[in-house]
Amino acid sequence: MSPSAGGRATSAPIMGRDAEPTLFELSAPGRRAASFRTTGVPEWTPAELVPGEHLRGDPAPIAEVSERDLVAHFTRLSHRQYSVDLGAYPLGSCTMKYNPKLCDDAASLPGLTDVHPAAPAPLTQGWMELLAQLEEALCRITGMHAATLQPPAGAAGELTGLLLMRAWHEEHGNPRRKVVIPDSAHGTNPASVTLGGYETVTVPSDRRGLVDVAALRERLDDDVAGIMLTNPNTLGLFEEDIAEIAAAVHEVGGLLYYDGANLNAILGVTRPGDMGFDIVHMNLHKTFAVPHGGGGPGAGPVAVSERLAPYLPGPRPVVGDDGAYRWETPPKSIGRVHSWHGNALALARAYSYILANGGDGLRRVAEAAVLNANWLRTRLRGIYDLPYDRPAMHEFVASTSTLKKGKGLRALDVAKRLLEEGFHAPTVYFPLIVDEALMIEPTETESLQTLEALGDALERIAGGDAEDARHAPRTTPVRRVDEARAARQLIPTWDARE
Ligand SMILES: Cc1ncc(COP(=O)(O)O)c(C=O)c1O
Structure with missing residues (x-):
């Protein structure tokens, strides 16, 4: 890749400030001579380094993409991704917290x-x-x-x-x-x-x-x-x-x-x-x-x-x-x-x-993790089932058991709707001993404002239309997939345009 707008290789030095190349210089297309220089070390040409019969006659036919297009490509891809740097990731048991x-x-x-x-x-x-x-x-x-x-x-x-x-x-x-x-x-x-x-x-x-x-x-x-x-x-x-x-x-x-x-x-x-x-x-x-x-x-x-x-x-x-x-x-x-x-x-x-x-800071990590989990647990009381509704540690398990019986809202639907609300989903259907389990771990790194927004989103979903939730997510790059089928009939593909 060249830094030039047209994406063509040039003979301009790509490292160093001077007109004189300080480390190495790429040849212009079609030209064979390229020199390799290392500060204080003798200069060699490729012909001196590699036996003649192994030297290319023409430049390799490598696709060239300008830096501008490449950055745009990866930036676009990164915008399709959800990560701990972007927002809450309450995936119980997995502890997906922000990493300083x-x-x-x-x-x-x-x-x-x-x-x-x-x-x-x-x-x-x-x-x-x-x-x-x-x-x-x-x-x-x-x-x-x-x-x-x-x-x-x-x-x-x-x-x-x-x-x-x-x-x-x-x-x-x-x-x-x-x-x-x-x-x-x-x-x-x-x-x-x-x-x-x-x-x-x-x-x-x-x-x-x-x-x-x-x-x-x-x-x-x-x-x-x-x-x-x-x-x-x-x-x-x-x-x-x-x-x-x-x-x-x-x-x-x-x-x-x-x-x-x-x-x-x-x-x-x-x-x-x-x-x-x-x-x-x-x-x-x-x-x-x-x-x-x-x-x-x-x-x-x-x-x-x-x-x-x-x-x-x-x-x-x-x-x-x-x-x-x-x-x-x-x-x-x-x-x-x-x-x-x-x-x-x-x-x-x-x-x-x-x-x-330090020792004190680590203790505060645990205290904040426990406080956040219990704040959210009490926020969801009366909205979701809380099969073990007593002080939890850093995570708690809620359930849509009653919502499923009442209006057909399943844990999976809640998880998928939450994606539309801009949050990562919690862990679902684990532990196995809880029906329609939503295992929520807000972690110590989320602020009160984020916990409030997450609680509000979960309340909206519980009060919303279950049929609508079944079609979520509609706003994400990948919509709902048939996960059981995807696991059983995996068809790995790679599309260069993606
Ligand atoms: C309770 C528990 N034990 C063990 C593991 C396994 O850890 P790892 O994913 O690093 O292999 C996990 C992972 O989520 C876990 O939650």
């Missing part, structure tokens, strides 16, 4: 971006210190002893945690077969259990929406390797009986796994380690302002109690008596779970977010 630009700036520092992961430890001391301090900060936040930063997502953290659980039991000569999961759990939990080589045992939720402790006790025996819990759970409710649950699982020799996807609800308020958990994964791409969507890349570090630290993946950055960092693999390590050191720049973003907020 400060964290982008920090992770873009050349001292971080220009380092090859294979560079030897003496040349990467700064990076190693950052990673070691992030591990330490995450351990302090969760109340755990040691951590690995390698897993690239929450689900990868879950699998890592289950492999740690397995290694622990096997080392103690007591391999077990079952892992208990509540019926409100995220789908990745049972999937990870299966991948980890275990069998899932489901424990029901009680009328409060919490783990039914009596039912849990019935399921606990010496074949249970552990339990996976999300706390607050996917209904946005804190497991009030967590101390009793932890004691019961530990009594049969099981371990407690904490799914930390909802960690933003408890930052600086309470810690999984203090609740009795042995293994914790964190979704840095939810709680710690790392962007996510479209499958990643994220970061799902796993922190563990002291007795599980020897099994962590390696290598980990360790500081010696001389103050120098070196890579060390724990003695009974389950091995690597990711190449190099995980998604390092996502880790740097999270580290900058933790430093920028």
Whole structure:
């Protein structure tokens, strides 16, 4: 691409201010000579660099687009997109919150971006210190002893945690077969259990929406390797009986796994380690302002109690008596779970977010997340069903069950109508134990004005015409698609004009 209006390549220097090209110069179409110059380095022509028989005779027939048209194309595309930078994204459980630009700036520092992961430890001391301090900060936040930063997502953290659980039991000569999961759990939990080589045992939720402790006790025996819990759970409710649950699982020799996807609800308020958990994964791409969507890349570090630290993946950055960092693999390590050191720049973003907020700031994050969710929950009372209408944590679950019976308004229709109102949709039909579920997580980053506008929009939709809502969205670049058909008969196409 050339910066000239007509889009034709010219011989004008494209870098440097002088008429003299400072770095390199493109040839005019049809001319073979192009010179490559590097400050202070001898000048070569292509013929000197590449054997003659491999040199092109004519310029490559590459489509040329002017800079102006290209910018317009991408700007148009960006306007068709909805993002956390544009507005509220109340996608429950996914924690799609605004990511401060400060964290982008920090992770873009050349001292971080220009380092090859294979560079030897003496040349990467700064990076190693950052990673070691992030591990330490995450351990302090969760109340755990040691951590690995390698897993690239929450689900990868879950699998890592289950492999740690397995290694622990096997080392103690007591391999077990079952892992208990509540019926409100995220789908990745049972999937990870299966991948980890275990069998899932489901424990029901009680009328409060919490783990039914009596039912849990019935399921606990010496074949249970552990339990996976999300706390607050996917209904946005804190497991009030967590101390009793932890004691019961530990009594049969099981371990407690904490799914930390909802960690933003408890930052600086309470810690999984203090609740009795042995293994914790964190979704840095939810709680710690790392962007996510479209499958990643994220970061799902796993922190563990002291007795599980020897099994962590390696290598980990360790500081010696001389103050120098070196890579060390724990003695009974389950091995690597990711190449190099995980998604390092996502880790740097999270580290900058933790430093920028500090301990007090992180607590305020949780407080604002909980306040916003409860403000919106009470705003929607009497408009939507609230099957568990009591103080929630950072998210809550509403339902259109009554609206469906009364006028046929389904959760899906509400979600699609909300797009026309200029908001992203909440999570729908999850958790599975709530009929016509709308799982709403406003996050701490939204203002009161935004929450009011979101509440008003949800009220308008509930009071509006259900038949009309069935045709939504009409104002978005893509209208309603038959999602079941699209999933079953996927026809991937690419249109160059789009
Ligand atoms: C409760 C819960 N657990 C686990 C996960 C999996 O995390 P990830 O999407 O990073 O793999 C999610 C993701 O939304 C979640 O909400």
